[in-house]
Amino acid sequence: MLKSFIFIISVFICRSYTLASDPNILNTRDGADAHCASCEKDSLAQKIPAAVFAAEYLKRIDKPFNCENGISSDHCLLIDWLKFKSVTYSKNCKDFFMHEDGTIGDFSEYLGRLMFDDVQKNGEKSMFLQTNPDFEKYCPEYKSFDIDQKIAFHGWIFELTAFPENNCSNKNSVVKGVYSMAACMFQLNYPRKDRYWRSNGFDVKRCDISEKEILTTEGCIGCAFDEYKRKVIKDGTPFGVFNSAGKKVSGSYWASQNRLSQADEKCLESTYTKGPKPMQMKDKKGKPLYLTKCKGANWEWVPRYKFFRRLQRFPLCKSRPEAQKEVTDLEVYLKTKIQK
Numbered sequence: 658m659l660k661s662f663i664f665i666i667s668v669f670i671c672r673s674y675t676l677a678s679d680p681n682i683l684n685t686r687d688g689a690d691a692h693c694a695s696c697e698k699d700s701l702a703q704k705i706p707a708a709v710f711a712a713e714y715l716k717r718i719d720k721p722f723n724c725e726n727g728i729s730s731d732h733c734l735l736i737d738w739l740k741f742k743s744v745t746y747s748k749n750c751k752d753f754f755m756h757e758d759g760t761i762g763d764f765s766e767y768l769g770r771l772m773f774d775d776v777q778k779n780g781e782k783s784m785f786l787q788t789n790p791d792f793e794k795y796c797p798e799y800k801s802f803d804i805d806q807k808i809a810f811h812g813w814i815f816e817l818t819a820f821p822e823n824n825c826s827n828k829n830s831v832v833k834g835v836y837s838m839a840a841c842m843f844q845l846n847y848p849r850k851d852r853y854w855r856s857n858g859f860d861v862k863r864c865d866i867s868e869k870e871i872l873t874t875e876g877c878i879g880c881a882f883d884e885y886k887r888k889v890i891k892d893g894t895p896f897g898v899f900n901s902a903g904k905k906v907s908g909s910y911w912a913s914q915n916r917l918s919q920a921d922e923k924c925l926e927s928t929y930t931k932g933p934k935p936m937q938m939k940d941k942k943g944k945p946l947y948l949t950k951c952k953g954a955n956w957e958w959v960p961r962y963k964f965f966r967r968l969q970r971f972p973l974c975k976s977r978p979e980a981q982k983e984v985t986d987l988e989v990y991l992k993t994k995i996q997k
Contacts, residue, residue, distance in 0.1 A: 707786060710804050711776035718769055721759030731973055734984070735809060738972045741987050750825035753816035764825070765812055767875060771882050772808045784886065785811055789894045795965060796974035806973060813971050814895060815881065818911050819843055821960040827872050840868070841877035843911070845884070856883045884910050912957045913964040924951035925962055 724733035739755035743762070746754065752762030761769065776783040786807055788800040799810060819825045822844040831840045831847050838847035846852035847868055856862035863879030870876035885895050888909060892898050897915030898907040908915050917925065928947040929935040937959075938946040948954050969977040972984050 706780060707783065707804055708777050708780040711773040714805065715770065715773050715777065718766060718773070719760070722755065722761065723759040731806070732803075734972055734987075735806065737991065738983070738987055739809075741990050745990065747820060747824060750816055750820055753812065753819070753825065763874060764816075764819075764878060767878055768812055768815055768882065769808060771879070772811060775886075776804065776808075784889045787893075791894045791896050795968050795977070796971060796980075797976050798974055802973060810971055810973075814968070815878075815885070817964055817967050818881070818913065821913050821964070822911065827874065827877055830872070840871050843877055843881040845871060845877065845880050847871065852880060855880065855887055857887075859883055859886070913960040915957075915961055916965050917958060917961050921951060921953070921958065922962060925954070925958055 722736055724736050728736075736755065736759070739761075740757055740759075743751045743754035743756060752764040754765065755761050772785045775785055786804065792799040792810075796810065799807065802810065816825070819842040823830050823842045825842050827841045830842065830844070831838055832844075833839070834844060834846065836846065837851045839845065840847040845864070849866065849868060849871075852871075853862070853865035856864040863876070863883045866876050866880070871880060889895050892907050895909065895914065897905055897909045899916070899918075900906050903918035903920075905915065925947050928938045928945070928950055930938060940946050940949060945959075947958060948956075951958070966979060969979040970983045972980055972987070974980040975984075
């Protein structure tokens with residue numbers, strides 16, 4: 658990055674039907690022909706108008722997506738990965754991914770409908786199809802993604818946001834926030850008066866809803882969608898904007914989306930033990946070491962650090978080592994599954 662995407666669709670919509678691109682795929686286990694290096698450049702998704710593609714996609718978004726002949730190797734990879742994450746990831750977040758039967762989860766379906774609707778209305782100018790310096794830094798391949806792959810990447814961002822905020826759950830989520838009581842999986846302002854304006858300028862005002870509605874899947878994801886879109890329209894990126902000196906110019910609503918400076922990252926990393934699963938060091942009182950060792954450190958540093966590391970795990974960001982490891986883990990999972 659759906660039935661109810663987050664998104665993303667979870668994010669995460671992957672197509673697996675006649676609008677797919679490559680007739681020669683690498684997935685030989687399905688009896689496909691040998692991979693054709695030039696075929697993926699001829700993707701039908703890149704030839705037809707974005708608005709038309711979105712309209713057709715919306716017609717079958719609730720149908721199963723599977724890796725079949727005629728689907729590019731990247732689409733097969735994405736479909737397998739989304740199913741893999743649904744099984745191995747946090748149970749509360751599984752609806753951001755894809756079920757074993759190929760249907761996408763409720764969160765992703767709803768988010769996908771919102772994003773594809775934007776593409777249908779705005780075509781190639783849709784904000785969900787544009788690149789930006791942040792995407793180019795953390796996933797250089799994004800600019801060459803097909804339409805649905807870009808939507809899936811945005812869906813991944815939504816899941817990465819919902820997980821640290823409230824573990825992708827709307828249950829018992831009204832708690833004390835920074836500016837007011839916070840609610841639902843995206844920890845949005847609970848009082849209507851504190852969030853209605855986040856939908857200003859939009860035809861459908863998804864943040865201008867009641868306190869009861871904000872605790873529903875549609876209400877929570879819809880308002881988060883409006884805030885995400887508002888930020889991208891304002892700054893060209895969904896993330897926090899910093900100047901060359903590392904000072905915040907325009908922050909994201911969600912703390913995790915404001916990256917640390919290189920110096921802060923380096924200091925934080927120095928407080929982790931080395932090994933396959935780095936552990937956070939603590940002082941004699943049991944307090945995380947980075948809070949006393951690193952200047953200006955606070956509890957938000959870890960989710961901020963992890964967000965941008967995880968962002969690069971999207972499997973189609975192939976130049977990122979984080980994505981390469983994700984693909985390797987997927988291959989191990991698939992082999993183990995076949996052996997069983």
